[in-house]
Amino acid sequence: MTAPNAALVAGVVVQLEDLLQRAKTIKRSTSIDPPLQVSRLVANNEPLLGPVLGIKDHHVPPEGAAKHVFYSILASSSLDDPSFVSIWNLLDILQYCGDRDECSPSLLMLLVEELLDDRDLDGCKIVFNYLESRREAIIARYNRNKDLVILRACNELLRRLSRADDAVFCGRVYVFLFQSFPLGDRSSVNLRGMFHVENVTTFEQYLRNPDGDDEDMQVNEDLSVKDVSAASKPDEKDGRPTIVKPTxxxxxxxxxxxxxxxxxxxxxxxxxxxxxxxxDNFKKFREDLEATLAKFKEVPKVIQTGDAENKRGTKRRLEDDSDELASTFNPKYLTSRDLFKLELSDLAFQRHILVQALILLDFLFSLTEKAKKKEYYQNAQKAMQYSYTLRDEDAEWALGIKNSIANYLQDGPDGKFYYRMVDTVLSRDKNWVRWKMENCQPFTRDRVLAPNITLAKTRAATVGVKAKKIADPHPIDGNLRFLSNTDDEKGLKQLKQLKQAQRLGVPSTEGYGSSGQSNGMQLGEGTSEEEKRNREEPTTSNTWRGLRMVSRSRLSLFDRQDDGKHLERLFQPASSIDEAAENAPTGPESRDTVPPEQHQSVEEQRADQRSQVTTSTAAE
Structure with a gap:
């Protein structure tokens, strides 16, 4: 380090130590929460590390000074010491400075990463409590380097945790990752379609002699289990199971x-x-899955009903020790042959296995010939395309076994709800797979800028003013004083016009027919386009109104008019129609003059067409 840089680092060290001393008067608490109100350390939002902003690479001196102060505090205090609050205050100050470009935005996470590497698991939980409480402030401003440090620190922490003993803590880390990165971020996407082949399940490969332990399964009476077979119901009093063999x-x-x-x-x-x-691996898998599903249906089913149900709805607090919640969950199967009988009868165990089968079956459905012809599969990455194509008979088997598994999962307590949840997750997973095959195209929209919003509001207001200035072609007289002013002769006359009988009755259909015919005759008399348009509007309105009224009683006669033309034929009396039918020719051109009783209704014609299509399809 050169002499000028050393002097700058020393100056920043003095500033940070002074800020930490002043922070003790602002934050009296020695715990992680509440966060330090860094804005109270300066007036008028002035920079905390002002002297280093004007130099080149101004992020270097604050980083060296922060590490110097950070290590000096760690050397003099432990995690459970009240003086360790200076570490949390220092991290809050660095977060404030990073958002204002006074230091590197990733400096905070670099120090947190070192804290996690230096602590045992109990200490890591306390440090992670700090990350969870400051998550919104940490991810408020996007920075690529900061995101990489978050991802690296969380992945290193997950490698140290045991999925069986620290399942709850692993879940907290995963939730923090999911909430820290946007939904469409590619950092957690398996772009190459690699599988977790390192997850090897070891078991006894040999067959045991049948003269060993081959008795029926016995359940200890001290266990709290309940039968979930369709042929029995649990005993709510003592919680003991009633195991019933399938009838x-x-x-x-x-x-x-x-x-x-x-x-x-x-x-x-x-x-x-x-x-x-x-x-022959696929053939062997078919036989194994069929045998497993058949055995699941045969054995009696029981489920544990101990303290797990009472803990299901409890909320986890950061300061509480939540290891007890993980006692009933083990992500790694126990493959002992002696436990196999009990595992087969455990409904939760059966559901885990069958959900795995559903995931694999969905993968096989993506390899059918029909699925490979889809556009997104053709444009997918080479790593996501497989040369193997599922045969039609194998696809038919996969569909049948999938339906059998779906029906079986819907049995038992909350079976339909459980399967609906599984089906929803698998359906959404298909969309994620497609998004990944399309090379993770962005689906989020950029935020609309403030100037664009202001411009849109201005234009909308301008359009509204122009619309008000346009004259209404059919203005309505808003003066309704004549309704109450009946003293003069004009007011009485207007009031009598409102009480006329023809204003309260429904117009006759014949009136619409004659009106439409007269308007149609006068339509060609106009000498200009404007006159034709003025006469066409009432004709169209009368035609539509007349068709709507006639449809209630003479729907079968609608084939007599053609697109609103010859509307008067719908209003002719039955006698005139009969007389016209006697003199009508017998050819196809006489369709318009056939009496209504000789016509098929629209419903009958459609029924005949459907029957003809069904007959032709059956013949093929």
Whole structure:
């Protein structure tokens, strides 16, 4: 470090130490919350680190000074010491400076990353509490370097955590990541379509002798379980299960000891679906899945009803130890042969396996010949395109087994709700897969700028003023004083006109017909386009009104008029129609003069057409 830079760093160190001393008078609490109100440390939003802003690479001196102060505090205080609040105040100050370009925006996360690397898991939870409480302020302003540090720090923390023992903490980290990055960000997208082949499920590959433990499953009476079979109901008093064998058993299925290797071998296909394309792996997977589903239907089903149900609706607090919530969840299966009987009867375990099967079946449906012809598949990345094509008979099997799994998942307690949730998640996952195959095209819109909003409001107001200036072609007289002023002769006359009987009755259909005919005759008499247009408007209005009224009683005669023409034919009396029918020719051109009783109604004609189409289709 050169001498000028060393002098600048020393000056920033003095400023930071002075700010931390003043922060103790503003924030009396020694805990993480509430955040430090950094704006109270300066007046009129002046810069905290003003002297370094005018130099080149002005981010370098604050970074060196912040690390110097950071390490000096860590050396003199522990995480549970009240003086450790200076670390949280320092991080808040750096967050404030980073948003105003007085230091690097990623400096805060770099120091937090070092805190996480230096602490045990209990200390990491406390540090992560700080990140969760400041999340909105951290991600308020986008910075690519800051996002990369967030992603790296969280991934390193997840590698240290155990999915079985620290499931709740892992969930907190994942939620923080999901909330920190925008929905369309590509940082967490598996662009190459790689599978988690490292997730290997180990089990006993050999078959046990049948003379071993081959008795029926016994349930300890001390366990709190309830039967969820369709043929029985749980006992609400003592919570003990009533295990009932199915009344109509399925055809003979595999023995539990024989099913064991077939069942666990499916995990290899679930973690690496392209392995089904090799050799007879797909045929073997079909047999294993069918045998598993048949066994699920055969065994009695039980579900644990201990403290897990009471804890399901509780909220987690940051300061509480939430390890107890993870005691009933284990993401890694126990593959001991001795536990296999109990696992097969556990409804939650069955649902986990069948949901895995549904995910794999959706992957297979994307490899059919029809799916590969879609445009987004043709334009997808090469890594997402597979040379393997699912045969029609295999696709038919996959559809059948999927429907069977869907029907089975809807049984049991809250079965329909559970399957609806699973189906919704899988449907949305298909959209994500398509978005990924289309190379993650952005789907978010940029924020509208303030000048554009102002311009739009100005133009809208201008258009409104112009619209008011346009004269109304049919103005309405707003003077209604004649309704109350009946003293003079004019007021009485106007009031009598409103009480005329013809104003209260419905016009006759014949009147519309004659009016439309007369208007149609006069339509060609106009000498100018304006006169023709003025006569065409009332004709169109009368035609529409007349058709609407006639449709209530003479709908079957609508074929006598053509697009509003010859409307008068709908109003002719039955006698005139009969006389015209006697003198009418018998050819097809006489269709307009056939009596209504000899016509088929519109509904009958459509019924005949549908029957003809059905007959021709059946013949083919």
């Amino acid at each position: 109509d058993p399925e055809p003979t299925t595999m023995d539990i000891n024989e099913l064991y290797p077939h069942f666990w071998s499916m995990q290899g296909s679930f973690s690496n679906p392209p392995s089904l394309f090799e050799g």
